[in-house]
Amino acid sequence: MTGTMQARPVPVTGDSFRDALARHAAGVVVVTSQPASGGPAGLTATSFTSVSLAPPLVSFYVAVSSSTFPRLRAAPAFAVNVLGHDQAEVAGRFAARDVDRFAAPTRWRRGPAGEPLLDGAAVRLRCGWHSVQEIGDHLLVVGRVVAVELGAAGTAPLLYHRGRFGRFAAHRRRG
Numbered sequence: 001m002t003g004t005m006q007a008r009p010v011p012v013t014g015d016s017f018r019d020a021l022a023r024h025a026a027g028v029v030v031v032t033s034q035p036a037s038g039g040p041a042g043l044t045a046t047s048f049t050s051v052s053l054a055p056p057l058v059s060f061y062v063a064v065s066s067s068t069f070p071r072l073r074a075a076p077a078f079a080v081n082v083l084g085h086d087q088a089e090v091a092g093r094f095a096a097r098d099v100d101r102f103a104a105p106t107r108w109r110r111g112p113a114g115e116p117l118l119d120g121a122a123v124r125l126r127c128g129w130h131s132v133q134e135i136g137d138h139l140l141v142v143g144r145v146v147a148v149e150l151g152a153a154g155t156a157p158l159l160y161h162r163g164r165f166g167r168f169a170a171h172r173r174r175g
Contacts, residue, residue, distance in 0.1 A: 033075035034114035
């Protein structure tokens, strides 16, 4: 058997847990909304996943300490922008503090509920709020998908792995 893992247990600490999870590649999304007052709000998340087909639900996690989430939550709707492989700078900008995330060079337009929709995204999911639940030091946010916008055909997703952004490369099919 090739590629067998040599078990090397280590104590579960914040650092070892973070290192273990960094070995899992994740897709990258930017969640955006337009609160009733002030400018648009948005943040980068790598914890995005589908939840249910019927009804269509998706989820992501955000730190309880997030200063952006209260602004996101103040809006009636939000968008999940699944970033394309060439949008690492966008992901970094929406993860940074003390920057105008929606200023140039960010390109975006408003959706029907005012939610910012990022240009170049592989997919945009427009969502209504379903539920928010505190779990540990994070909030589990579940949204009900009300509309799907597909980006250009063939747009590969942006991935996050071991603290770096990258792209998907398919293995060749055998046979």
